[in-house]
Amino acid sequence: xxxxxxxxxxxxxxxxxxxxxxxxxxxxxxxxxxxxxxxxxxxxxxxxxxxxxxxxxxxxxxxxxxxxxxxxxxxxxxxxxxxxxxxxxxxxxxxxxxxxxxxxxxxxxxxxxxxxxxxxxxxxxxxxxxxxxxxxxxxxxxxxxxxxxxxxxxxxxxxxxxxxxxxxxxxxxxxxxxxxxxxxxxxxxxxxxxxxxxxxxxxxxxxxxxxxxxxxxxxxxxxxxxxxxxxxxxxxxxxxxxxxxxxxxxxxxxxxxxxxxxxxxxxxxxxxxxxxxxxxxxxxxxxxxxxxxxxxxxxxxxxxxxxxxxxxxxxxxxxxxxxxxxxxxxxxxxxxxxxxxxxxxxx
Amino acid sequence: xxxxxxxxxxxxxxxxxxxxxxxxxxxxxxxxxxxxxxxxxxxxxxxxxxxxxxxxxxxxxxxxxxxxxxxxxxxxxxxxxxxxxxxxxxxxxxxxxxxxxxxxxxxxxxxxxxxxxxxxxxxxxxxxxxxxxxxxxxxxxxxxxxxxxxxxxxxxxxxxxxxxxxxxxxxxxxxxxxxxxxxxxxxxxxxxxxxxxxxxxxxxxxxxxxxxxxxxxxxxxxxxxxxxxxxxxxxxxxxxxxxxxxxxxxxxxxxxxxxxxxxxxxxxxxxxxxxxxxxxxxxxxxxxxxxxxxxxxxxxxxxxxxxxxxxxxxxxxxxxxxxxxxxxxxxxxxxxxxxxxxxxxxx
Ligand SMILES: CC(C)[C@H](C(=O)O)[C@@H](O)C(=O)O
Ligand SMILES: CC(C)[C@H](C(=O)O)[C@@H](O)C(=O)O
Numbered sequence: 001x002x003x004x005x006x007x008x009x010x011x012x013x014x015x016x017x018x019x020x021x022x023x024x025x026x027x028x029x030x031x032x033x034x035x036x037x038x039x040x041x042x043x044x045x046x047x048x049x050x051x052x053x054x055x056x057x058x059x060x061x062x063x064x065x066x067x068x069x070x071x072x073x074x075x076x077x078x079x080x081x082x083x084x085x086x087x088x089x090x091x092x093x094x095x096x097x098x099x100x101x102x103x104x105x106x107x108x109x110x111x112x113x114x115x116x117x118x119x120x121x122x123x124x125x126x127x128x129x130x131x132x133x134x135x136x137x138x139x140x141x142x143x144x145x146x147x148x149x150x151x152x153x154x155x156x157x158x159x160x161x162x163x164x165x166x167x168x169x170x171x172x173x174x175x176x177x178x179x180x181x182x183x184x185x186x187x188x189x190x191x192x193x194x195x196x197x198x199x200x201x202x203x204x205x206x207x208x209x210x211x212x213x214x215x216x217x218x219x220x221x222x223x224x225x226x227x228x229x230x231x232x233x234x235x236x237x238x239x240x241x242x243x244x245x246x247x248x249x250x251x252x253x254x255x256x257x258x259x260x261x262x263x264x265x266x267x268x269x270x271x272x273x274x275x276x277x278x279x280x281x282x283x284x285x286x287x288x289x290x291x292x293x294x295x296x297x298x299x300x301x302x303x304x305x306x307x308x309x310x311x312x313x314x315x316x317x318x319x320x321x322x323x324x325x326x327x328x329x330x331x332x333x334x335x336x337x338x339x340x341x342x343x344x345x346x347x
Numbered sequence: 348x349x350x351x352x353x354x355x356x357x358x359x360x361x362x363x364x365x366x367x368x369x370x371x372x373x374x375x376x377x378x379x380x381x382x383x384x385x386x387x388x389x390x391x392x393x394x395x396x397x398x399x400x401x402x403x404x405x406x407x408x409x410x411x412x413x414x415x416x417x418x419x420x421x422x423x424x425x426x427x428x429x430x431x432x433x434x435x436x437x438x439x440x441x442x443x444x445x446x447x448x449x450x451x452x453x454x455x456x457x458x459x460x461x462x463x464x465x466x467x468x469x470x471x472x473x474x475x476x477x478x479x480x481x482x483x484x485x486x487x488x489x490x491x492x493x494x495x496x497x498x499x500x501x502x503x504x505x506x507x508x509x510x511x512x513x514x515x516x517x518x519x520x521x522x523x524x525x526x527x528x529x530x531x532x533x534x535x536x537x538x539x540x541x542x543x544x545x546x547x548x549x550x551x552x553x554x555x556x557x558x559x560x561x562x563x564x565x566x567x568x569x570x571x572x573x574x575x576x577x578x579x580x581x582x583x584x585x586x587x588x589x590x591x592x593x594x595x596x597x598x599x600x601x602x603x604x605x606x607x608x609x610x611x612x613x614x615x616x617x618x619x620x621x622x623x624x625x626x627x628x629x630x631x632x633x634x635x636x637x638x639x640x641x642x643x644x645x646x647x648x649x650x651x652x653x654x655x656x657x658x659x660x661x662x663x664x665x666x667x668x669x670x671x672x673x674x675x676x677x678x679x680x681x682x683x684x685x686x687x688x689x690x691x692x693x694x
Contacts, residue, residue: 076534083534084541092535116464116572139501139538149506153539154486159496185586187423187430188439191486192500194431217586218593219625225463225572225597239532243590246565250572278566 002035004305007067007270011090012045013279014289015073021291021339022071022298025314028346029302033310040067046077046086055081055089061097069301070094070272073294074279088137096131098269100262101161102168103128103241104300105276107228107248107258110292111323115253122228125172126248128241129165130262133157133192135238157192157237162199168265169235170207179232180212183220183240196237221247249276254330256290259297261304273301287335292318292327295342317345349382351652354414354617358437359392360626361636362420368638368686369418369645372661375693376649380657387414393424393433402428402436408444416648417441417619420641421626435484443478445616447609448508449515450475450588451647452623454575454595454605457639458670462600469575472519473595475588476512477609480504480539482585504539504584509546515612516582517554526579527559530567530587543584568594596623601677603637606644608651620648634682639665639674642689664692 006026010019023039030037042063044056055075057063064070075091076083094100107124109115139153166182173180182200186193197214204212215223217240223230224247236244249258258276275293283289299314320341322328327338353373357366370386377384389410391403402422404410411417422438423430441447454471456462486500513529520527529547533540544561551559562570564587570577571594583591596605605623622640630636646661667688669675674685 082541084537087534088537116466118463118465135535137537139536141538141542147506149542151504151539151542152501153504153536154499154501157498157500159494185589187434188482188586188589189486189500190431190435190484191488192498194429195488195496195498218589221568221590222593222597222602225594226601239535242532242535242565243568246569247572247594250569254573255569 004035004037004068005066006037006039006301007064007070008039008041009044009070010041010073011075011279012047012077013074013281013284014277015075015279017285017287017289017335018275018291018294019071019073021335022294024339025295025317025342025346026298026302028343029310029314032346033307033313035307035310044090045075046081049081049086049089055086061093064094065098065269067270069270069305071298071301072272072274074275074277076279077281079281092135092137094272095262098264098272099131099266100264100271101129101131101165102263102265103130103260104263105245105248105258105260107245107252109252110257110328111319112325112328113253113257113322115251117225117228117251119228122231122251124224124228124231124248125176125233126241126245127165127169127172127233127235128245129161129236129238131238132161133238155192157195159199162196163203166200166203166235169233170203170210170212173210173233174207177232178210180210181220181231181234182212182214183217183234183236183244184214185217185240187216217243220244224248224251245276255293256330257292257296259293259300261297261300263304271304273297273304288331289335290327290330291335291339292322313346317342320345351382351384351415352413353384353386353648354411354417355386355388356391356417357388357420358422358626359394359424360421360628360631361624362422362626364632364634364636364682365622365638365641366418366420368682369641371686372642372664372689372693373645373649375690376657376661379693380654380660382654382657391437392422393428396428396433396436402433408440411441412445412616414617416617416652418645418648419619419621421622421624423626424628426628439482439484441619442609445611445619446478446613447611447618448476448478448512449610449612450477450607451610452592452595452605452607454592454599456599457604457675458666459672459675460600460604460669462598464572464575464598466575469578469598471571471575471578471595472523472580473588473592474512474516474519474580474582475592476508476583476585478585479508480585502539504542506546509543510550513547513550513582516580517550517557517559520557520580521554524579525557527557528567528578528581529559529561530564530581530583530591531561532564532587534563564590567591571595571598592623602640603677604639604643606640606647608644608647610651618651620644620651635678636682637674637677638682638686639669660693664689667692
């Protein structure tokens with residue numbers, strides 16, 4: 001029997017609640033699908049930081065490297081540890097160290113879910129660059145604390161980094177409806193974003209079957225609200241992808257429904273799967289977090305591991321659940337009730 | 348009789364169409380309000396660039412300095428001149444040279460306008476930093492054209508720049524419903540955005556009557572769609588403000604309804620008023636651009652010049668127009684018909 005080694009990183013706040021839920025669904029699916037999942041759970045989190053002075057052990061990355069995939073809940077608890085410390089100590093280094101350069105986030109409405117838009121008919125796949133750009137972490141502050149203080153933050157884009165994410169976008173568009181939207185802000189950022197546009201333009205000749213359009217980030221944000229049905233695959237930089245995917249989560253009914261995969265397409269290191277939502281400390285451990293985004297992320301993990309049929313079964317169980325109205329309305333159902341419904345729909 | 352000298356910069360594409368409309372409304376309003384408006388029209392645009400090799404003359408900024416205000420249509424025509432050239436040659440230098448550090452954009456639904464959201468009940472004032480940050484224009488490219496090419500783009504935030512826009516935000520919040528939302532991405536950008544958050548936090552003690560909340564840009568984008576009614580004044584950096592205000596335009600029914608003011612609060616140089624929309628070359632001079640955003644921007648100009656009653660009359664005329672369904676549905680009415688309706692509602 002095939003077996004996959006999964007590293008569980010529940011992280012902080014509701015990250016723990018939803019990881020438990022996703023894991024229950026994954027285990028049951030595995031049992032009836034003829035493969036097994038073996039989990040190792042790591043307590044790396046803000047609490048861990050308060051005890052140990054770092055978000056993960058010095059050999060944390062090495063430890064994770066031997067796993068087939070990572071399932072993450074959420075990281076961050078600002079009242080305990082500044083986000084700029086917790087995220088740069090756990091989530092962001094994993095994405096970078098394991099070259100998970102493609103962050104994939106599907107945005108569509110699950111049956112029974114009412115989004116905030118009148119328009120209900122869209123199916124967008126956002127692809128976000130996940131390792132460089134505006135999240136390079138380069139910068140500094142001078143004259144700190146004085147009137148003359150200056151803070152700089154430098155976005156770094158490499159040809160390799162931009163080319164590979166755009167190629168990934170073109171491939172995804174080819175496998176879907178053949179439309180790629182590339183998002184920049186080249187009218188205002190004339191180095192990084194003009195560079196991105198140039199590479200988009202050059203690659204487009206290699207994919208004559210893909211219709212590619214460039215948008216500015218502001219226009220794309222408006223389009224996702226005004227005409228989401230016009231979009232297919234959207235590819236964007238680290239920051240722009242971050243913003244657009246929260247917007248995507250919003251139009252699909254809320255962050256409780258937004259799944260994501262941090263993919264290393266070369267499979268030279270494990271990929272990581274996580275709901276788009278954060279740790280939501282205010283509702284942590286109250287049993288009211290919606291686990292659907294985490295369960296959906298688990299399905300994306302199985303798909304990545306080559307268990308597409310099992311992934312499909314989970315998606316069908318999620319859809320059966322929301323179609324019955326369970327988990328479909330933010331705040332209405334308890335985590336356990338939603339999980340139980342997905343589990344029973346798997347039978 | 349009071350008289351104001353206005354520099355008209357119609358710019359490109361529909362910028363010309365809507366500036367004409369706004370000017371007609373402004374002139375009529377002035378006549379019946381006991382002041383006069385004197386216009387000088389400057390043809391600075393992409394066409395001007397093609398003829399003269401620059402977007403404006405070398406002494407363009409000096410020329411504009413003697414005016415009481417600037418009314419701008421839109422700048423950019425990518426097929427003629429790259430946006431990164433046209434915008435950096437005209438729009439952005441004016442904002443910076445005249446220290447128009449506060450870009451103000453109101454987002455609410457005009458009567459008769461149906462937004463894309465189910466929620467129709469919001470009144471948001473976005474305040475965008477307009478002179479530095481992610482639009483600093485600092486950066487470069489190395490190893491150009493090779494596999495090893497790297498592009499960097501540096502955001503520069505100064506204490507003075509951040510403090511003054513935040514103060515402006517606090518003051519606006521105080522004059523409205525007392526709620527200020529400050530938008531950053533301090534969990535990922537640990538220099539610039541942490542700096543901004545620190546200054547927000549420090550200033551908040553000076554404004555105990557204002558309730559201030561910090562949001563990450565991704566969460567704010569989602570909130571504008573999920574719960575826009577929860578927002579009052581939103582203050583953000585140059586780039587984040589740009590994105591949020593296009594989103595604001597979207598939820599208020601489209602870019603045809605989004606007005607803006609580039610304000611120099613110290614009045615040491617003219618302020619500039621412009622619709623949020625771009626030049627839309629594909630529909631230029633077809634007579635179908637919606638002039639409401641430009642007319643509304645004209646009202647903001649009168650308000651800034653101290654003619655609040657006249658500004659109010661224009662707003663009432665816009666509202667009477669859209670309430671009758673004219674100009675309320677994107678694409679339905681011609682520029683002239685909408686302008687005529689606003690003009691006649693002024694009587
Ligand atoms: C927590 C934060 C650093 C993270 C990001 O911006 O990447 C999150 O918002 C996400 O989208 O995964
Ligand atoms: C044209 C562009 C440079 C400009 C900006 O981003 O500032 C526009 O989008 C705006 O919002 O005024």
